Amino acid sequence: MVSNREKRLDRLTNTWTEAAAEVMINEYLKEAENWGGDGLFLLEAANGGTKLPEASVKQAAFLLQCTLRRTDLVARVGENCFLVFLLGCRSREDAVSSMNSVRTSLERETDLHMTAGGALTDGQGQTYDSLLKRAKAALARAKQEEKFLCFTEVCGKMETGDAETDLAYSIRPIPEYIEDSGKADMDFIRKIMDHFLPGKQECPIEMGLKRICAYYGCGEAYILERKSGGKDYEITSFWMEEEPMVRNDNLKIIPGLIAERYLELFRNRKVLACNRICELEILDPVIAERQKLRKTRSLMQFPIMENGDYIGYISVNDNKKERLWTLEESMTFALAGRVMAACILERRFQRFTQILMDHDRLTEAWNYNRFLSEGRKRLKNAPLWISRISR
Numbered sequence: 001m002v003s004n005r006e007k008r009l010d011r012l013t014n015t016w017t018e019a020a021a022e023v024m025i026n027e028y029l030k031e032a033e034n035w036g037g038d039g040l041f042l043l044e045a046a047n048g049g050t051k052l053p054e055a056s057v058k059q060a061a062f063l064l065q066c067t068l069r070r071t072d073l074v075a076r077v078g079e080n081c082f083l084v085f086l087l088g089c090r091s092r093e094d095a096v097s098s099m100n101s102v103r104t105s106l107e108r109e110t111d112l113h114m115t116a117g118g119a120l121t122d123g124q125g126q127t128y129d130s131l132l133k134r135a136k137a138a139l140a141r142a143k144q145e146e147k148f149l150c151f152t153e154v155c156g157k158m159e160t161g162d163a164e165t166d167l168a169y170s171i172r173p174i175p176e177y178i179e180d181s182g183k184a185d186m187d188f189i190r191k192i193m194d195h196f197l198p199g200k201q202e203c204p205i206e207m208g209l210k211r212i213c214a215y216y217g218c219g220e221a222y223i224l225e226r227k228s229g230g231k232d233y234e235i236t237s238f239w240m241e242e243e244p245m246v247r248n249d250n251l252k253i254i255p256g257l258i259a260e261r262y263l264e265l266f267r268n269r270k271v272l273a274c275n276r277i278c279e280l281e282i283l284d285p286v287i288a289e290r291q292k293l294r295k296t297r298s299l300m301q302f303p304i305m306e307n308g309d310y311i312g313y314i315s316v317n318d319n320k321k322e323r324l325w326t327l328e329e330s331m332t333f334a335l336a337g338r339v340m341a342a343c344i345l346e347r348r349f350q351r352f353t354q355i356l357m358d359h360d361r362l363t364e365a366w367n368y369n370r371f372l373s374e375g376r377k378r379l380k381n382a383p384l385w386i387s388r389i390s391r
Helices: 002-007 018-029 054-067 092-109 128-144 186-195 205-216 256-268 277-283 285-293 327-358 368-380 384-390
Strands: 038-046 073-076 081-086 113-121 149-155 158-161 220-226 233-240 272-274 298-306 309-318
Touching: 018 073, 018 081, 018 128, 038 054, 038 092, 038 128, 054 073, 054 081, 054 092, 054 327, 081 092, 092 113, 092 149, 113 128, 128 149, 186 205, 186 327, 205 220, 205 233, 205 309, 205 327, 220 256, 220 327, 256 285, 256 298, 256 309, 272 277, 277 285, 277 298, 298 327, 309 327
Parallel strands: 113 149
Antiparallel strands: 038 081, 038 113, 073 081, 149 158, 220 233, 220 309, 272 298, 298 309
């Protein structure tokens, strides 16, 4: 179930995959005549002829999602090509306005420019393939005539506009995305390693979380771990920039079945980075709702593994804004997460070892040595009148 959800999102941009978009658009078009007009567009981002780096593709996708309405669908269908399905696009003016907004956003925030081609439809007798064919033809015409935008209008069997369906456009396939740890900020990693250096005086985990929050400009970070009983998961360490107005201890515990299903998402990635909370809703709606209660707008999470099993994660949350986690930021968090995870596992082992030493295995009660030790400690710290009675 989780793996199917994960396959619906593009690994680099967190937009929909073409396969997922095709299914959703075809299902929608079956009843589209009841809703009015819509538009399917292909947008190609470019920077002057050179190959677009992954960071630019990721930024273009983020700006697309932020500029368009939340009801509009954005999918990555090529190396630098995106599919946009505009719901409720009932006129040429609506289409031009939406595409102009995207164009302005890209040119204002980046050095990219875009070319777009699409098809407007009333939904009658249309499918994803038929609209995609017309959108490809419109994009080919726009590139041929060096226009910013070309599109055609399809009403039933009638077609008008400035695109020809006999034109063909070849979309470059999406290359395999490989996470590169070489892009991490090694100066920050060295500071984190110095903080948790073995043999050094023990530093609180919370101070490490505070450093990570300061580095990313976020207001919250926490660590979720599996309890010693092996059933549920709980937040064992956290740091928050501001104290919450209302404390909800229920948010510190996650039932085992929910957490274990969610942790499966980490099997194919080093870091789970969600630029917007709606991306997490696609992967796991239950965890997304819990994050909304924390007022999370975007997040990054790194898994903690013990003997090949996922036993928790380290999370850094931005509660103020949706943000684009760059490749450098996510890879830096991956390495910082490894350092912190090693420290967490070491202290976890020490804690469990101490539990085994102090408790009887059959009854789980304190053993005799721990009983005497705890008794002496409490008598030493007891009020004076209790000490006299004990004598």
